Amino acid sequence: MVAIGFGGLLLTLVILFGIIVFLYYFPFGLWLSTVAAGVPLSIIALVRMRLIRIPPGVIVANLVRARKAGLHIDVDQLQSHILAGGNVDKVTLGMIAAQRAGIPLEWPRAAAIDLAGRDVPDAVQTFVNPKVIETPTFQGVAQDGIQLNVKARITVRTNLDRYVGGAGEQTVVARVGEGVVSAVGAAQSYKEVLEYPDKISKAVLAKGLDAGTAFEIVSIDIADVDVGRNVGADLQISQAEADRRIGQAKAAERQYAAQALEQEMRARTQEMQANVVQAEAQVPLAISEALRSGNIGVMDYVRYKNLLADTEMRGNIAQSAQGKGEQQSGQQSPQPPAGPQPS
Numbered sequence: 128m129v130a131i132g133f134g135g136l137l138l139t140l141v142i143l144f145g146i147i148v149f150l151y152y153f154p155f156g157l158w159l160s161t162v163a164a165g166v167p168l169s170i171i172a173l174v175r176m177r178l179i180r181i182p183p184g185v186i187v188a189n190l191v192r193a194r195k196a197g198l199h200i201d202v203d204q205l206q207s208h209i210l211a212g213g214n215v216d217k218v219t220l221g222m223i224a225a226q227r228a229g230i231p232l233e234w235p236r237a238a239a240i241d242l243a244g245r246d247v248p249d250a251v252q253t254f255v256n257p258k259v260i261e262t263p264t265f266q267g268v269a270q271d272g273i274q275l276n277v278k279a280r281i282t283v284r285t286n287l288d289r290y291v292g293g294a295g296e297q298t299v300v301a302r303v304g305e306g307v308v309s310a311v312g313a314a315q316s317y318k319e320v321l322e323y324p325d326k327i328s329k330a331v332l333a334k335g336l337d338a339g340t341a342f343e344i345v346s347i348d349i350a351d352v353d354v355g356r357n358v359g360a361d362l363q364i365s366q367a368e369a370d371r372r373i374g375q376a377k378a379a380e381r382q383y384a385a386q387a388l389e390q391e392m393r394a395r396t397q398e399m400q401a402n403v404v405q406a407e408a409q410v411p412l413a414i415s416e417a418l419r420s421g422n423i424g425v426m427d428y429v430r431y432k433n434l435l436a437d438t439e440m441r442g443n444i445a446q447s448a449q450g451k452g453e454q455q456s457g458q459q460s461p462q463p464p465a466g467p468q469p470s
Contacts, residue, residue, distance in 0.1 A: 161187055166194045168202070181209055189219040196223045204234055213241045221247030228255045232287060243291045245341075254285040257345050260296055265304045267311025272359020275317055277307050277327065278351040283342035293341030303347060306331035317354060324349040 161168045168187065176183040186205050193200040200222075205215050218237045225232035230251060240247050260281040268274050281303055286293065310330040314320045320327065328347040337344040414431075417423045 161191070166190055172202070176206070181206055185209070185215060189215050192223070193219050196226065198222055198226060200234060208238050208241070211242060213238060217241055217247050221251050224248055224251045230254060230287070236287065239291050245290065250285045250287065250290055253283070254287060257282050257284040260300060262300050262303060265307045266355065267308040268358050269311055269314045269317040269320060271316045272357055272362070273317035274355030274358050275311050275320055276353040276355050277311065277349060279303060279307060279328070280348045280350050282345040282348070283337075284345050286337075286341060286343045289339070290341045294339055295341060299337065299340055299342055299344065302336040303331055306334055306336060321352060321354075324352055
């Protein structure tokens with residue numbers, strides 16, 4: 128009895144497993160829903176989807192959704208897009224939204240947009256309701272040297288023809304920033320920009336900055352303009368500081384050259400003094416040699432010594448007289464000016 132009971136339970140489990148597998152590969156529920164929705168698919172087609180690992184529920188849901196919206200989408204198109212790694216839900220919803228908005232959008236273009244990694248419903252929504260992009264602060268300098276900080280709002284609409292392969296929002300913002308800086312730099316004065324900020328937007332729009340991008344620029348509005356620092360004055364100050372440093376460097380160079388020349392002259396003077404001392408040291412030897420050889424007499428030597436003593440005495444007297452004159456001139460006080468005496 129126990130063996131029969133275990134065998135019956137095993138048989139029941141096998142039958143249940145077989146029923147689950149059969150219903151998985153033969154989705155009669157989905158087939159009945161297609162029949163009820165008016166888009167009949169054969170049970171063989173649903174089984175084939177299971178075998179090639181395509182979720183038939185996704186195919187049936189999007190096929191019913193498209194047919195009820197009036198779109199003529201083939202089952203093979205849905206299957207090929209899933210096998211390519213696309214999102215058929217977003218493509219179908221995007222095409223329905225485009226049809227409701229009167230935008231011509233075919234399945235190949237919508238599928239290409241999805242496979243490019245972009246959101247098809249968002250692209251259609253941006254085309255119907257243009258998006259506003261807040262730009263960072265752009266810094267431009269007018270010709271009078273005053274810096275201006277400009278913020279703008281860019282209103283863009285999706286360009287479905289260039290949405291695949293076109294540049295994104297960052298490129299649009301970068302081009303607008305370049306145009307804003309160029310327009311500010313072309314102004315003669317910052318006051319001109321503050322008085323007529325619409326000149327910036329007109330100048331930027333005229334350049335066709337949306338070429339090659341996935342968007343069409345609807346408008347560029349200047350949101351805020353602030354006056355920054357005086358760049359011209361800062362540059363002049365920097366130039367003056369650089370000139371001052373260059374002048375100091377040249378003055379230091381001349382000073383070092385003068386000091387080197389002074390040291391050289393001192394060295395030459397010391398060398399000349401050493402030569403004089405050396406020459407003076409040779410004088411006694413020359414006199415003694417002259418005395419021995421009889422070129423000069425004793426009286427000549429005596430007169431020479433008297434001449435030296437007389438010269439030294441005259442020099443000492445002159446230095447003493449000069450010192451006394453300077454001392455007397457320092458002790459003299461200025462006389463008070465003459466004026467009428469009080470009565």
